[in-house]
Amino acid sequence: MWEYTDKVKEHFLNPRNVGEIEEPDGVAEVGSIACGDALKFTFKLDENGRIKEAKFKTFGCASAIASASALTEIVKGMTVEEASKVTNQDIARFLGGLPEEKMHCSVMGREALDKAIAYYRGDTGKEVEDKVVCECFGVTEKEIEKAIRENALTTLEEVTNYTKAGGGCGNCHPAIQEIIDRVLGDVHAKPVPRPKMSNLRKIRLIEETIDQEIRPSLKQDGGDIELVDVVGNRVLVATRGACASCQAANRTLKNFVEVKLRELVLPELVVEEVSQ
């Protein structure tokens, strides 16, 4: 049995925004029944150009359904420009993570979003020719390249987990490896990115940021938070003082605490409240 987070299970059992919007501003269909998962995604904008409604229909496993549900929740309220920056990592993060082998479900969500935005912008006819690399699952060269770049993939197995490419007959494995080598060659030719932060340093920086940047602001309103644990990029905190009984505490955690930690420690951090 897969190790799904509670949030994946919750969005699978109680998916949000199931259905299809009539006369949508953006629409996309990705995947196929042969591949084992497919998604139809639609959205509609309000008068200010923000997504007021997003809906999905999915044929797929629990993580495919949960990823689609998460996508609709994430993009609601965003402008098309903001939505175009949503990545598959955002979808996976929203769900508290997905098993590695299921990351392709989050990628399917992002692909649907890209395609729906292209529809909205009228770009659908301008698609440049893209070579299909994996015949079994119809995955193209550009899709593989994008997944490698966006998710820092380095192995064939990871590419399969994120795109399904190479998960069938295996004939395309050499071609996928060539793409990996080429993209990694490009990446390595560029300036060296910021070194990966050690766990120890990450936790220290989180503690310092909470002490120096976050706690003083919360205390002004009689509130506080306590760092409970750091699991990967999940920062588990407990609310204290006025924050513990505040109905808007969740917003504070997301819009203030998480934003500050992402800005000053690591952009991938996700703040989650635990009851303690």
Added chain:
Amino acid sequence: MKTIYLDNNATTRVAPEVLEEMLPYFSQLYGNPSSMHSFGGQVGRKLREAHEKMAALLGASPDEIIFTSCGTESDNAAVRAALHSNPDKRHIVTSRVEHPAIRALCAHLATRGYRVTELPVDAEGRLDLEQYRKALTADTAVVSLMWANNETGVVFPVEQAAEIAGEKGIIFHTDAVQAVGKIPIDLGKTAINMLSLSGHKLHAPKGVGVLYVRRGTKFSPFMIGGHQEKGRRGGTENTPGIIGLGKAAELAARYMETENTVVKNLRDRLENALLARIPNSRVNGDRVNRLPNTTNISFEFVEGEGILLMMDEFGICASSGSACTSGSLQPSHVLRAMGVPFTMAHGSIRFSLSVYNTDEEIDLVVEKLPAIIETLRAMSPYWKPGEGVCARS
């Protein structure tokens, strides 16, 4: 929440009688069956008893029974021993729907210079004996065909297949992991040379299996060590497991009729009720020549993992041939070999019953499953509400 366990082809509960029989051999009676002293000797006697009970279930002689660690070990030992006995022959005949214990082994052997013929099956999962006969050549060292399929329960005509192989002097092995205990087997009346079974599929614990080797069949051991199992499988015996499996064999013989009447009726009731209540559903596999406890039903336009997880909310345990449950990206190789369309293959659920299932449990599944399928179909882009057809291809 009560667990409704309908996944007995995956594993079974250890029968209370089996557990009771095993318990002393974990604690007070811990002697080594190979020891000269009477403390170990009493364990040795119990092992001989297990050989006798297993032989009785299979219609074999006790000295034709080798206890192993599992079905996979038995399968590997059988095929490798047959190849070892026929060093000049390089051809293996098997089928496309075998368990990975044979399929993956054959794929491995194919990289070591062996030629493997995987026989196809028809839409009902049946083997064509004429096609099989034609596949046998002078170079064929061994045939390995399963007695009953683990996913669909379809029973292969292995007795006839063994006769045909025997006429050509070819060693015939059958993986009978799913068949033993569910359908009558009398090896003395067949030409089968070797047979594999696994304890945990018939209410014995995990970690114990059997390889039957017909007297006179050349056999070279897979595991070489001491003189245990007459030197055919070295290593100190898993005594509690073997004693438990001996007891399970005795119980299986006793329950054989129940399997083929009570359990079969429960299975049929479940199957018929689900087919009647859920549109666009169908049974995969031959409904005539089939294990009495197994049904494999496809629910079109939904994906199996979702069904399993929603059933799990009610404590209902089953299996699926969907790709998403396995970490593989392709649905069940058995259903694909049968040509089951993708629309059906991804949404297949296997229910496998045992003598411990009840009418009430079946009623609950029949009550809950239609709503689960309806919920998932309401989310599916392929389902056209009210019309019961695919919205797009």
